[in-house]
Amino acid sequence: MRGPFAVTIGMKTALAVAVAAVTVSTVIGVLVHHLTQADQLATARSQLDRQLMDDAYDYAAARKSPARINPADLPEPVARAVRSGVRVTYLQGGAHPVLWAAAEVSDREVLARSRSYAPEARSLARLDRTLGAVGTAATVLVSLAGLLLGVRMGRRATAAARTAEDIANGDLDARVRPGGRDEIARLSAAVDTMADALGARLEAERRVTADIAHELRTPVAGMSTAVGLLAPGPASDLVKRSVQNLRRLVEDVLEVARMDARVASPETEQRQVSAMVRRAVAGLEGVEVRVVADTVVTTDPRRVERILANLASNALRHGAPPVQVEVDGPAVRVRDHGPGFPPDLFAVLHTSGPQRFRTTAPGTGTGLGLTIAVGQTRLLGARLTFRNHPEGGAEAVLRLPDQPSG
Template identity: 40%
Template sequence: MSAGLRTGLRLRIAASIVAIVLLAVVGLAIAVHLLVTLDRVDEARSAAQARISAAVDIYERTGLLSFDAKVDDPSLPRELRAAVRRDGSRATLVRGGSTRDVWAAGRTGDTVLSTHTRLRVVDASVRAVDRALVLAGVVTLVVATLVGFASANRLARRLQMAARTAREVAGGADPRSLRAVVGSRRDEVGDLAEAVDVMTERLNERLVIEQRFTADVAHDLRTPVTGLVTAAALLDDSRPAELVRDRAAVLAQLVEDLLEVARLDRGGETPAEEPVDLGECVRHAVAVGIASGEYGEDTVVVRTDDTTRVLTDPRRVERVLSNLVRNAHLHGAPPVEVTQEGTRITVRDHGAGFDAGLLTRGPERFRQARPHRTEGNGLGLVIAAGQVAVLGGSLSFANDPSGGALVSVTLAPGPGTTSQPGHDAVTEP
């Protein structure tokens, strides 16, 4: 679509301008050419008329033939002979194509005098006129093409810049005014930009309201949920009590996740950076999950290089990893491989992999990243992506060629990053 806009609009406008100019130039040239030749033929006809009048006068008075006039020329066209049947009448006839036969005839008594000349319609002077016309036409065409391309280009470029900005904003960049991007000119493009700006502003306002609503709801849920969790902990150890406790815990986790998403949405989160042994940080994050019973010791394989120190916020890194590893267990299949190499950490499982929607659009709240599983609230990947953004790193989702979902986290290699390769160690928690 974008490629279509890039070439399509520009080409179409320029081609229309060229076509119109070409049509006008050719039409004009043909008209001028025709007028010039008609003028020549008319001139030849009046000259012949004048000559035959003079020749008839001289013949009447002296009986002599002049001006190459012939008496009763047998090759005289019949219709001309018929036209001068009346005494004293004169007539002319022009016939032929590129070379015209110009006949003139006059009658005196029984004698028909006639002249016959040949006229080449297109002679050197007409060709000179034609050449001038072609030259002027070509120059006009070239100038029109250039001007057409230039103005189409400017239009297309402004639209293109507006489109690029809109895409950047859609992709998560800070909202910018399209009006500022397309320039201050008051035209249709400016109108469009202003309309889009207003739309963005309205959508943004609604988004902020929705975010605030989510945060408020989650915040207000916290107190009753705490009461529920605390009260449920008082119940005996029966199966129904266990179910209530379990669901209360899930509810509490959901509220916490919602609050975290709301905080990340609101922005303004700053990482508390410190020099971190990334390998240790990764092992710790996985060990916490094992210690809290979220997943078993034998379902996670951790590989770290133990040589990378990076300036980052270890708690956020651990939040990212715990969400990714939990997600891999909930929606994928063990073994889950967590690999850290330099500033890049990958989490890979051996399940069915991500669906196409996630791979193209990224994580969306309350949308399962993989089909056919219902456990989990779908916020894990959203939180992971949000925290990675706060850390200034990048997160990418893929499916491993040999099966399973693959998430890669790359932390920004800050000034504190050091790494001595060659000491690779494989550690399993």
């Protein structure tokens, strides 16, 4: 389930590529900056030191030179180093950097030469701006490439996930049809293989179920005929009820098999909704019918009545009376006053739909009632929803289409 902001694989890939690009460009920029700065400073110091040596020869020959003797603005670190007998080059930082070169020419005199270091500073600043622009452009381009790659990977993964969800919801014809040889392609191929295997297994189960039901029709019909010849009594009544239950079960299984094989088709005609509701619940004790608004719809009345009968019977079996059937135009609500749908069954009803032969409690039915109701609803182009009523009990709402189903 996605929230208001879901981080996709494409976004993660693009973010990872962008972080890597920023890291690489930053490291390269810092390295180039420091190497260039060190090379500039070493070259400038070497040049100024050579000029200072020339000035020292000019001083010894009493010739004029740009160098100065004991300048007042000589930095204190330079003065201390020179007094120790060391020839010094020194970069004085600040808003206006100055490069110094100094040497001792006598016991009390220091020959010093200086020049502005601003040209090198400006050159280094231009280099930094160039590195920043190139790094930004490279980061943007690499990030876009990563985003495109991530989006492509995300789409392929999303397609595989959606196909798996469709298969889980009953669409066994859904396939991914992967391309490529990477991990996502292998995942997609595995989903398709799973769908093929699941479809083959379900088809085999459906055929077995349908064959068994067809084979049972003849003996069940014979049993029904034979039961009619029994003498009246408690034993014969029990046998009759058992045979009727067995016959209904066989018919339910055959109905599910026909819907699974997609050979069933609705036979539509115009009918009043309230009339179909009353016919559906006739003979069911504990069911109340209430008409809020009535209407005429074009549908298959036999299938609508089967849906409503299954819903009402399910409410009587698993809920508690009274079972209320409310007609409100094309919508029919079936509500009981029991504990409502159990949490596990309620979750199934809102994801993959009711599962055949699954009941809320053992010994309370075959679990085909809701399966048939949902299958018939889809065949009619109607909609069937389930919920737990705020005032208690389970509620199923059948909304019939205003137009006939295609």
